[in-house]
Structures are given as C-alpha cells and as structure tokens.
Amino acid sequence: MAGRVMLSVLVCCLAAFVMVQAEDPYLFFTWNVTYGTLSPLGVPQQVILINNQFPGPxxxxxxxxxxxxxxxxxxxxPLLFSWNGIQQxxxxxxxxxxxxxxPIPPGKNYTxxxxxxxxxxxxxxxxxxxxxxAAGGFGGLRTNSRLLIPVPYADPEDDYTVLIGDWYTKSHSALRKNLDAGKALGRPAGILMNGKTGKTGGKDDEPLFTMKQGKTYKFRICNIGIKTSLNFRFQGHSMKLVEMDGSHVVQNSYDSLDVHLGQCxxxxxTADQAPKDYYMVASTRFTKYMLSATGVVRYVPTDGSKVAPASPELPPxxxxxxxxxxxxxxxxxNLTASAARPNPQGSYHYGQINITRTIKIVNSASTVNGKLRYAINGISHINQETPLKxxxxxxxxxxxxxxxxxKDDPSPSSLENIxxxxxxxxxxxxxxxxxxxxxxxxSIQSWHLDxxxxxxxAIEGGKWTPEKRKNYNLLDAVSRHSIHVYPGSWAAIMLTMDNAGMWNLRANSWDRYYLGQQMYFSVLSPNYSLRDEYNIPDNAELCGIVKGMPMPKPYTP
Structure with missing residues (x-):
C-alpha cells in the first residue's frame, strides 16, 4: 500500500512538473515612475523617469x-502605460x-x-x-523569435534599440494647458535620439553603440515622437531592412528610411567601412523647418588605438x-519566413477574402466653443470618467x-460641424x-490601431473611390499596426476583426489624439466565452460609476 501511495504521489508531482514546464516563461519587471530634471536639449526641464532612466528600460x-x-x-x-503594437x-x-x-492613482501601483x-x-x-x-516614460520593447523558429537572416553580433522622436522644452503640463486652452501645439524644439540630441564635429563624442570590423548588427528604429515624421540614415553604410512593426519583410537595402510616428x-x-566613428542621423520630414539629431556609432579598435572622429558631412x-x-x-x-505571424486569422490569403464592410475615416480640424478640436468623421472623442470597456x-x-x-461613409456636411x-x-x-x-x-497623418x-x-493621392481597389496590393502587403497618409491623399487597410475587446484607433500625432482624433471599436464575442476574451483581471482598478458595483458573472469556456 505504501508503495502505491508513493507511486501516486510521484505521478502527481511529475504531472504537476510537466504542467509547469509546459507554461510559457514569465519575465518580471518592477518600475518606479518618478519625475526628474534633465536637459535633453540643453535646457533643464521636468521629465518622466522609469527606474531613474530616460528613456525607460x-x-x-x-x-x-x-x-x-x-x-x-x-x-x-494618474498614469497609464500602453504597449504600442503588442496585440493583447x-x-x-x-x-x-x-x-x-x-488610471493608476498617484502613490499606488498596478501590475x-x-x-x-x-x-x-x-x-x-x-x-x-x-x-x-511629451515628458518621457517611453522605452523599447523587443520580442525575439523562439529558438525553434528560425529567422530569415543570420544572428547579428548585437541588437540595438534606437528611439527617435521630436521633443519640446515646455513641460507636458504646460503643453496640455495650451491644448486645453484651444491653442495649437506648435513646432518642436528639437529631435532626440535615445534621449540625446547629439552634436556634429565633436572630438570627444561618446558613442551610443559600438561595432566590430566585419560584424553585422541589428538596429531597431522606432519613432516615439508626438508630432513629426522623421528620416533615419546611417553615415557611410547601407541598411538592410528585415522587419517592420512585427513582420519580416523582403530584405531590400536602403540609404535612408522614413520612419513615421508610431512606426518601428x-x-x-554591417561594419564594412574604414574603422572610425560614424553618425546615425534623424531629421524632420514634411515640415517647413529642419531639425535633426545625431548619435555616434564607433568601430572598436583591435589594437587599442584612438578612433578617428566621424566626418562632419552628414548624409543628406x-x-x-x-x-x-x-x-x-x-x-x-516576407511570405517565406518561418516565424510567428501577427495575424493568425488565415491572413496569408487576405486578398481572396470578401470585404463585408467598408469604413471611411476622414480626419478634420475645427473649433468648438472657440477652442481647437480634431475629429474623425466629424466626431471629436472625449474620454469619460468611466472607461468604455x-x-x-x-x-x-x-x-x-x-x-x-x-457614420461609415460621412457626408461632406457632417464633417463641417464637429x-x-x-x-x-x-x-x-x-x-x-x-x-x-x-x-x-x-499635413501628413499617421494612424495606429490597437x-x-x-x-x-494602397496609398495614393486624391480621394478614394471603389474603382481604386484595382490598384490594391492583394498579395504581400506588410502586416503592421501603424500607417501614414500623405497630405491630400488616402490609404486603404484591410483586416479581420477577430480580437474581441475594446480597441483604440487613433492619430499618432499626440496633440490630435489628445484633442479628439481617436475612436474605439467594440468587438464583442457572440458567445461571451473565454475562448474569445479573457475575464476582467482580479487586480483591475475600478473607477467612475462601476466602482463598488458587484462583479459581473465571469465568462466560461
């Protein structure tokens, strides 16, 4: 009998071990979010730090x-964090x-x-x-492929994150006060690259990154700014594009890349040039003014000798x-890459799926009660004390x-009065x-869908008509989460609404977002099933009219 009990215990323990082992790994992070004083553009100002870091970890x-x-x-x-591009x-x-x-109240925490x-x-x-x-609190988030799934290029020597974006020397509260008063945001004061603006011609420039002769490196470039499209280029080197917004792409080489708001x-x-310092450059696009930031990449000398400075002549x-x-x-x-696909809903053949609904989104700007507002199809979104979800x-x-x-197809008259x-x-x-x-x-617009x-x-000039569908790329458009629309132009996107929840479609220009150029899609599971949507977390913060209400009956499998 004792032997049977011991065997049963052993089997149970083994089963529990297998279950634990089968669960996906956990990564734990603790963030202390505070204010601090830094001078990203040479002027002391209040910034948001995460664990005393700017940008965040x-x-x-x-x-x-x-x-x-x-x-x-x-x-x-109060504070909230969002995870740009993670599909949740x-x-x-x-x-x-x-x-x-x-939001997380001051002095409180949320996991x-x-x-x-x-x-x-x-x-x-x-x-x-x-x-x-506009004060910081942003940082890079990379998701690597699992070891069992090969990526369509050799492992790089190292993996670097480059966060580029416009920057204002006014505090976020001052900018918010201006917007609340009905004023425009105005032009930024400069451009930052990993929290610094850099300088050209400096003899003692500290490098942001280092490279070894003959080795290949991955650089992840994200525009985390609040208003401005940027162009990124690498002095003396070409860049082989391998991924954007979570999708492997056909590997073309570029001398520079336009990186619009919210895009990565x-x-x-490859470090195949003469060993010395080289500049990375980020500069404004589609603006009447020119602002730029630089960051040094240094070839590591093998003999300990001093490295020659970068040329002050920046690529145009x-x-x-x-x-x-x-x-x-x-x-x-890249349709041949073996990798996790960001769209699991049969999207390999998206061009063969019948469209069941067309929604036209038209952005506009006007005044309401004498104050500037931005809108989608004539509606300027306002947040409520009780979150919609x-x-x-x-x-x-x-x-x-x-x-x-x-309305899915707004009339011209509906766009006039916001x-x-x-x-x-x-x-x-x-x-x-x-x-x-x-x-x-x-002005150029940029959009993101959570x-x-x-x-x-497709992206084309003029106005969209159904006849424009004949110009669509229905084979290998890159699956991504952000897209830009040029002035006086239109863009067409296609997707399956298979992710139940409440999801934000917004302008990536943060003044437009703040003043109403956003909306939410409510995608409800008809079965109210855990197969389609998770229950509210036990630690969810409650506010507004739902605070103190009894919890609804949870979803079941």
Whole structure:
C-alpha cells in the first residue's frame, strides 16, 4: 500500500512538473515612475523617469513570454502605460488606454500581465494619459523569435534599440494647458535620439553603440515622437531592412528610411567601412523647418588605438512626397519566413477574402466653443470618467456612451460641424473589413490601431473611390499596426476583426489624439466565452460609476 501511495504521489508531482514546464516563461519587471530634471536639449526641464532612466528600460522578451510589469506611480497625476503594437490577444484589459483602463492613482501601483502571443518584432511602450508622452516614460520593447523558429537572416553580433522622436522644452503640463486652452501645439524644439540630441564635429563624442570590423548588427528604429515624421540614415553604410512593426519583410537595402510616428523598423548594418566613428542621423520630414539629431556609432579598435572622429558631412535627407511613396511601395511581406505571424486569422490569403464592410475615416480640424478640436468623421472623442470597456462589461454602457454615432461613409456636411462625444463603433466579431483613411489636410497623418495588425494595401493621392481597389496590393502587403497618409491623399487597410475587446484607433500625432482624433471599436464575442476574451483581471482598478458595483458573472469556456 505504501508503495502505491508513493507511486501516486510521484505521478502527481511529475504531472504537476510537466504542467509547469509546459507554461510559457514569465519575465518580471518592477518600475518606479518618478519625475526628474534633465536637459535633453540643453535646457533643464521636468521629465518622466522609469527606474531613474530616460528613456525607460528596454524590455527584451521572446514570443509568448508572460510579461509581468509592476508599475509604481510616484507622479502627482494618474498614469497609464500602453504597449504600442503588442496585440493583447483577447485581453484589451491590458491595453492601457483611457477607454479600457482606469488610471493608476498617484502613490499606488498596478501590475500588467500580458503576452506578445504569436508575435515577433520591434515595439515600444509609452504613457497614454495627460500628454505624459511629451515628458518621457517611453522605452523599447523587443520580442525575439523562439529558438525553434528560425529567422530569415543570420544572428547579428548585437541588437540595438534606437528611439527617435521630436521633443519640446515646455513641460507636458504646460503643453496640455495650451491644448486645453484651444491653442495649437506648435513646432518642436528639437529631435532626440535615445534621449540625446547629439552634436556634429565633436572630438570627444561618446558613442551610443559600438561595432566590430566585419560584424553585422541589428538596429531597431522606432519613432516615439508626438508630432513629426522623421528620416533615419546611417553615415557611410547601407541598411538592410528585415522587419517592420512585427513582420519580416523582403530584405531590400536602403540609404535612408522614413520612419513615421508610431512606426518601428529593424535593419541590419554591417561594419564594412574604414574603422572610425560614424553618425546615425534623424531629421524632420514634411515640415517647413529642419531639425535633426545625431548619435555616434564607433568601430572598436583591435589594437587599442584612438578612433578617428566621424566626418562632419552628414548624409543628406530626401525631399518630396514621391520619394517616400516609392519607398512605401517597395515594402513587401516576407511570405517565406518561418516565424510567428501577427495575424493568425488565415491572413496569408487576405486578398481572396470578401470585404463585408467598408469604413471611411476622414480626419478634420475645427473649433468648438472657440477652442481647437480634431475629429474623425466629424466626431471629436472625449474620454469619460468611466472607461468604455468597463461600462460595457458591467452592463452600464448606456449611462456612459452611445454606439455607432459615427457614420461609415460621412457626408461632406457632417464633417463641417464637429461634435464632442465618446466615439464607439460596433464591429461584428470576425468580419473582414476595409478601412479607408482619407486626409484632406496639408499635413501628413499617421494612424495606429490597437489589438490588431492590418494590411495597408494602397496609398495614393486624391480621394478614394471603389474603382481604386484595382490598384490594391492583394498579395504581400506588410502586416503592421501603424500607417501614414500623405497630405491630400488616402490609404486603404484591410483586416479581420477577430480580437474581441475594446480597441483604440487613433492619430499618432499626440496633440490630435489628445484633442479628439481617436475612436474605439467594440468587438464583442457572440458567445461571451473565454475562448474569445479573457475575464476582467482580479487586480483591475475600478473607477467612475462601476466602482463598488458587484462583479459581473465571469465568462466560461
């Protein structure tokens, strides 16, 4: 009998061990978010630090890892973090947007738990509330391919993250005050590269990165700015593009890359030039002014000798829309790569799926009660004290917002007078939709959709008509989460709404986002099943009218 008991215990322990071993690995992070004083452009100003770092620490993960990020908010304002490009499959509870989550109160902490499920690639995180993004709090987030899944290039010698973006010397609270008063954001004061603006011609420039002669390195370049498209180039070296926004791409070489707001590219650079210092350059695109930042990359000498400084002659920036449009058209999805795919819904043949709904999104700017507002189809979104997702989950949506006040095909008259209200649009679970992003304005626009990757099948000048579909790329458009629209142009994207939850579609220009150029898609599972969407987390912060309400009946398998 004792032997049988021991055997039973051993079997149970072994089974438990196997179950534990079968679970995806956990990575734990503790973040202390505080204010600090730094001088990124030579002027002392208040910035947001994470663990005393600006930019914040990089998250280095692998596909399907469980990421546990415990955030302690030591600011004087409520705070949220969002994870730009991580799809949060079935889990909009962790998206960290004001429409899905209650903010973390000052002096409190909250633990995010999410997975980059079936994803690889280059991403970043940022604070999504109260113009905090203009003060920092952002950092790189990389998701590596699992060892069993090969990538379509040899392992690089090292892997570097380059965060580029515009920067203002005014505090985020001053910028917010200006926007609340109805004023425009204005031009940035400069450009930063990993928190520094750099300088050319310096004899004692400290390198951002180092390279060894003959070795190949991966550089992940993300535009984490709040207003400006940038061009990135590498002095004396070409860049082989291998990944963008989480998708492997056909590996073309480029002298420079336009990196629009919210976008991330990964390139391979080989140290095949004379050993010395070289500049990386990021400069403004589609602006009347020219601002730039530089960062030094140093070849490591093998004999300990002093390295020659970089040449002060920087590679020139491209000009014109045509150059950028041709570059966009050269991007192609690598369909032969063995890797986690960001769109698991049969997207390999997206061009053969029938479109069941077309939504035209037209951005506009106007004044409401004498104050500047931005809108989508004439509706300027306003956040509510009760997040939209919580109101929906607790069954009190009708007390917080109305569904479908925005029309799929707006009339010209509906665009003239902007209405301020929550903008929530129902989407049928698993329907295949086409979204047309039409930009009648003179400035370039950039858009991001949480929870999804989509296929940007075309960008063209003028206005969209159904006849334009004959020009779509229906074979190998790159699956990605952000897209830009040139002035007086349109872009078409296609996707399957198969990720249940409440998902934010927004302008990546943060003044436009803050002043209403955003909306939410409510994608409800018809079965209210755990197979389609997770239950609200036990540690979820509750606020607004749902605070103190009894928890709804949980979803079941």
């Amino acid at each position: 990089n998250i280095n993960s692998t596909s399907n890892n469980n990421l546990i990020v415990n955030v302690f908010n030591n600011l004087d304002e 499959r079935k889990n909009s509870w962790m998206e960290g947007m004001p429409g899905t989550n209650c 995010y738990h999410f997975q980059p499920k079936d994803q690889i690639g280059s991403y970043f995180y940022f604070p999504s509330t109260a113009m905090h993004k 590219f990964a390139v391979l650079v 920036a491209p000009t014109g829309v045509a150059w950028s449009l041709n570059q966009f058209r050269s991007f192609r999805w 919580l109101a929906e989950y607790f069954g009190v949506a009708e007390k917080v917002f109305k569904y479908n006040t925005m 209405v301020t209200e929550p903008n929530v649009n129902n989407a049928t679970f698993r329907e295949f939709i086409e979204i047309i992003l039409e930009n009648p304005e003179k 929870g999804y990757s989509f296929f940007p099948v």
